[in-house]
Amino acid sequence: MRVxxxxxxxxxxxxxxxxxxxxxxxxxxxxxxxxxxxxxIESDEIGTVGVGEATLPHIKLFNDRLGIDEAEFMRAxxxxxxxxxxxxxWNQPTDRYIxxxxxFGEPWAGVDFQHHWARARLSGIDAGSLQDYSFxxxxxxxxxxxxxxxxxxxxxxxxxxxxxxxxxxxxxxxRTWSNARGVTRVEGRILDVARDGESGHVTRxxxxxxxxxxxDFFVDCSGFRSLLVGGAMQVPWCDWxxxxxxxxxxxxxxxxxxxxxxxxxxxxxxxxxxxxxxxxHRIGNGYVFSSRWCGEEEARETLLSALDGPGLAxxxxxxxxxxxxxxxxxxxxxxxxxSSGFLEPLESTSIFLxxxxxxxxxxxxxxxxGGIDPRLSTEFNRLFEIHYDRVRDFLILxxxxxxxxxxxxxxxxxxxxMPDSLMHKLDLFRESAAAPDYKLGLFSRDSWLSVFEGxxxxxxxYARLADHLPLPELERRLSDLRGRIRxxxxxxxxxxxxxxxxxxxx
Ligand code: FAD
Numbered sequence: 001m002r003v004x005x006x007x008x009x010x011x012x013x014x015x016x017x018x019x020x021x022x023x024x025x026x027x028x029x030x031x032x033x034x035x036x037x038x039x040x041i042e043s044d045e046i047g048t049v050g051v052g053e054a055t056l057p058h059i060k061l062f063n064d065r066l067g068i069d070e071a072e073f074m075r076a077x078x079x080x081x082x083x084x085x086x087x088x089x090w091n092q093p094t095d096r097y098i099x100x101x102x103x104f105g106e107p108w109a110g111v112d113f114q115h116h117w118a119r120a121r122l123s124g125i126d127a128g129s130l131q132d133y134s135f136x137x138x139x140x141x142x143x144x145x146x147x148x149x150x151x152x153x154x155x156x157x158x159x160x161x162x163x164x165x166x167x168x169x170x171x172x173x174x175r176t177w178s179n180a181r182g183v184t185r186v187e188g189r190i191l192d193v194a195r196d197g198e199s200g201h202v203t204r205x206x207x208x209x210x211x212x213x214x215x216d217f218f219v220d221c222s223g224f225r226s227l228l229v230g231g232a233m234q235v236p237w238c239d240w241x242x243x244x245x246x247x248x249x250x251x252x253x254x255x256x257x258x259x260x261x262x263x264x265x266x267x268x269x270x271x272x273x274x275x276x277x278x279x280x281h282r283i284g285n286g287y288v289f290s291s292r293w294c295g296e297e298e299a300r301e302t303l304l305s306a307l308d309g310p311g312l313a314x315x316x317x318x319x320x321x322x323x324x325x326x327x328x329x330x331x332x333x334x335x336x337x338x339s340s341g342f343l344e345p346l347e348s349t350s351i352f353l354x355x356x357x358x359x360x361x362x363x364x365x366x367x368x369x370g371g372i373d374p375r376l377s378t379e380f381n382r383l384f385e386i387h388y389d390r391v392r393d394f395l396i397l398x399x400x401x402x403x404x405x406x407x408x409x410x411x412x413x414x415x416x417x418m419p420d421s422l423m424h425k426l427d428l429f430r431e432s433a434a435a436p437d438y439k440l441g442l443f444s445r446d447s448w449l450s451v452f453e454g455x456x457x458x459x460x461x462y463a464r465l466a467d468h469l470p471l472p473e474l475e476r477r478l479s480d481l482r483g484r485i486r487x488x489x490x491x492x493x494x495x496x497x498x499x500x501x502x503x504x505x506x
Pocket of ligand 1: 014015016017018019020041042043044046047048049050051052053054055167188189190191221222223224225227249251286318320336337338339345348349350351352
């Protein structure tokens, strides 16, 4: 008896920006090719948002999962290494600290490092800053980089890294990759979205050419337009601009300068902050600001005077609002990327959120011929909320814990009412040195620690278990750790030398 082959599920991805092509390549790699047909529609006329150069270490997992060769990818996208973000002037105007991709210290006697550090400080030991116990911070300050080693006994295993890259080139790279693996690309502007009268599901997209594309399941990667989930399905928007008031960005590339720093710089300004992201062939710069406290001309002057190389184009203005859709999965549509939400560029979380949506979707993807079980969308939306809400709290922390008195934006964010979930985290850290330690999503405990300390939030107590280590022993261990970090730098190549060697033509 012949078994009839199950019908394939027709998945249509709307949009070919970073979100669309990350979705397409991830689904092409991870879903069984004989069960799903993947089509991506993008419009050359509309184009992409064209920004988004800084990433988080998770992007390496994404690339590795696809089997992408790191050197090939770095050559194709002009990528450099990102070991963290240097925050300048976010607490006091003269302060600087690094949020590193790596751990602070190591646990002793089963107790997390920050408790020992807090105890040392509260006991009068000159323990310095948490920053002194991070190998990634030391690498940033010295401008060095080499791949982390596998041996967990070595200090050189205590960090991870991400990339700065040209997001447009990354989307092109993934487009070529996806096309070679069976994703069909359709160029054209979608003019009409048809829905089934009974289920409300999207059934067909009509292009300006008059052609129609039918599908069973749709992934909305149409950027800020949110054509399907925000548009056709009318899923409401949760506005968070009262917590994250920046709503404009001016972006401009500038020429490369030396040294090639292995980190992003985020400098607080009167009405927001500027970014500086070094790529191999240029530096990406931008001013993220609140239109309530700064006009476009003033923002332009602030941005141009912050450049440390010649500007290569006219600054480009982008408008946005912080928030997310109430649900990312509605009916037979899932939003990913800007169409699902945006939390401003601070801490570069957008590309991570695309990646998280892709992996969550693969895990919950409806099977061909089985309809769409509403429990799948409920679970996807639960994960989506967790991802966005955790990032939101972390970003708000950077603003609200500031000492920039007398500047209207900074006075406003310092005195605004914050989410209860963030208030709880702050109180807990102040009372016990405990920091969030999520198994899912962003951000890690060490990320929270770096921003707590950097923004002047200090613990007044610590876990009692830390008292088991005799104080002279604690002092010796702290000093030993600082020495191991210093010694670990010896012989490491500069970031520029690493890039030149690693990315040399094969
Ligand atoms: P887009 O790039 O806008 O793509 C939308 C796609 O949909 C395009 O292909 C478009 O042609 C298509 N489309 C839209 N309407 C139609 C239609 N009617 N018919 C056919 N096609 C259509 N993220 C980070 O992770 N790190 C950063 O450092 C970072 N910096 C940022 C700085 C700024 C100022 C901003 C605004 C964002 C930043 N982001 C950053 C976010 C990042 O840019 C986006 O998450 C990422 O580029 C994904 O965008 P997207 O693919 O969702 O949308």
